[in-house]
Amino acid sequence: MQSINLWPRLTLAVLFGAALSLAGQQAATTGKIHGHISDPAGVPQAGTVSLFLGGMTSASQEPKYTLTVDSNGDYKADVAPGSYTLVFRAPNTPKDKIADQIDDIKVTAGADTEANDDMSRPEYMNKLSPEERKAIEETKTKNAAIMKENSQIKNLNADLAKARSDRANKDFNDAAQLMQHDVSIKPDQSLLWVELGEAQLGLKQYSDAETSLQKGIQLDQADKKPNPDVEGAAGNALGEAYGSDGKIPDSQAAYDAAAKVNPSGAAMYYSNEAIVMDRNNQLDATVAAADKAIAADPTKPIPYYLKGKALINKATIDPKTQKIVAPPGTQEAYQKYLELAPTGPFSNDAKQVLAELSATPTTSRASSKKH
Numbered sequence: 001m002q003s004i005n006l007w008p009r010l011t012l013a014v015l016f017g018a019a020l021s022l023a024g025q026q027a028a029t030t031g032k033i034h035g036h037i038s039d040p041a042g043v044p045q046a047g048t049v050s051l052f053l054g055g056m057t058s059a060s061q062e063p064k065y066t067l068t069v070d071s072n073g074d075y076k077a078d079v080a081p082g083s084y085t086l087v088f089r090a091p092n093t094p095k096d097k098i099a100d101q102i103d104d105i106k107v108t109a110g111a112d113t114e115a116n117d118d119m120s121r122p123e124y125m126n127k128l129s130p131e132e133r134k135a136i137e138e139t140k141t142k143n144a145a146i147m148k149e150n151s152q153i154k155n156l157n158a159d160l161a162k163a164r165s166d167r168a169n170k171d172f173n174d175a176a177q178l179m180q181h182d183v184s185i186k187p188d189q190s191l192l193w194v195e196l197g198e199a200q201l202g203l204k205q206y207s208d209a210e211t212s213l214q215k216g217i218q219l220d221q222a223d224k225k226p227n228p229d230v231e232g233a234a235g236n237a238l239g240e241a242y243g244s245d246g247k248i249p250d251s252q253a254a255y256d257a258a259a260k261v262n263p264s265g266a267a268m269y270y271s272n273e274a275i276v277m278d279r280n281n282q283l284d285a286t287v288a289a290a291d292k293a294i295a296a297d298p299t300k301p302i303p304y305y306l307k308g309k310a311l312i313n314k315a316t317i318d319p320k321t322q323k324i325v326a327p328p329g330t331q332e333a334y335q336k337y338l339e340l341a342p343t344g345p346f347s348n349d350a351k352q353v354l355a356e357l358s359a360t361p362t363t364s365r366a367s368s369k370k371h
Contacts, residue, residue, distance in 0.1 A: 032112040033105070034076035037069050037088055040119045040128075041139040044073025047090040047099070049117075055103070056085045059096045063087070081109040088117050100124060156182055156192065163195050172202030183212075190219035190227075194234045201237055206245040213238040232262030236269050243276035251276060252285065259296070267297035274306040286310035290333075301340035305350060308333030312353055326357055 037045045050063035069075045069088070086102040093099050105115045119125075125133060159182050166175035179196035186192060197212035216234045220226050235258025242251035255273035259266035270293035277285040290307035293300065311330040318325050334350040341347060 029080070029109055030078045031081050031107040031109050032076065033079055033084075033107050033115055034074070034112065035086075035115040035117065037073045037075070037117045038119060040125060040136045041143055042120060043143065044071070045069065045088070045090060045099075046071050046073065047088060047093070049075050050087040050089070051079060051105075052085040052087065053080070053082050055083075056087060056101070059098065079107055081107050083107075086115055086117065152186065156186060156189065160191060160195055163199060167199060167202060170202065172199050175199035176203060176205075188219060190216045190223065190230055190234075192216075193219060194230060194237070197234065197241070198237050201241050201244075204244070206241045209241040210238060210245070213241060228262040229265075232258045232265045232269065234258075235261065236265070236272060239269070239273055240276055243273075243280060246280070248277070248280060248282055248285065252289075255289070259292075267293055267300060270296055271300060271303050271306075274303055278306050278310065283310040283314055299340065301337050301344055304333045304337040304340065305344075305346045308337060308350065308353070324357055331357055 033051070035049070037047070037049070039045050047069045049067045049069055051065040051067070052061060053064040056063075064084070065077060065079055067075045067077050084105045084107060086105055087098045088100045088102075089097075090099050100117055100119055102115065102117055105113065107113045125136075128136070159178050163175040163178050166172070166178070176196060176199035179192055179199055183189070183192045183196055193212050193216035197209045197216060200206075200209035200212055213234045217231055217238070220230045220234070235254050239251045239254035239258065242248075242254055252273065255269050258269045262269075270289050274286050274289035274293055277289050287307050287310045290303040290310070293303035294307070308330055311327045311333065315324050315326040315330070317323070331354060334354050337344070338347060338350050338354075
């Protein structure tokens, strides 16, 4: 029987096992270190962390490792096992100086060591003068107030987004309640008052809306950096509130103020004014607002239609010819509307009026005057 030599296979298996053992030993020759750096006021610090194996003997000594601390105050690295002294330097710390030092940090192979430098610790604070400690406490108080303010603003911004969503869904009551709560917390924020006014307008609480919107405008005007968009939106809503409340001159003034403070929105504001004036059957005011809207943006069709509608309602009948005598500009307004919106929501009405204006004697115009 032929013999089988197992020795080569055994040798390979032994060698392969040895290789695995060596690989495991190599993987375990380093350890991890990570940490967070913060100043006495608790503010994260950027800069560098130097690690001195066995301790630091002089400021000129070369470290074993130099690690970058990011803007969040964090650092991490793989390092050789051992006992280290951690030295932190801020970007403006001179090379022969240190900002802080932490001794006896032990890094173990295969483990992750956390080494934070919290400069609010007693050992650090006790080295400072009374004046320095007082300044730090003042900074901590200010920072706490800023953090509280930022948290509050974050919550208010979320509430604003919720209120606007509610208004879009016609949940005016929910929006009004949310903003009423927020203005009680932060009564100096113009946006909150404007949003409250918009919700009250949706609820047809016109007097309350007027008060809230006026408050929003006044607060924004008093701000160091007034926001034209805020005042424009508030004036636009205020114009509608006044108009719905039957206060025509106040409504016109509100729209004019909105257009003046935010000219980029003038076409929209004046177009809305024309709608409100038309709703109140203010013919001359409708024409005036429509003309201002057209001057601001001649490409929008609605102002032309509203102008034509107001003018045709001032038409008369010639007693001799029995023909409709429309004020100047009526036909042009309707024609321009059809040119810009040939299939618009009022196109059929515009075509009917133009047909009647060009027709031979008609018996009545009463039905055409109420479009």
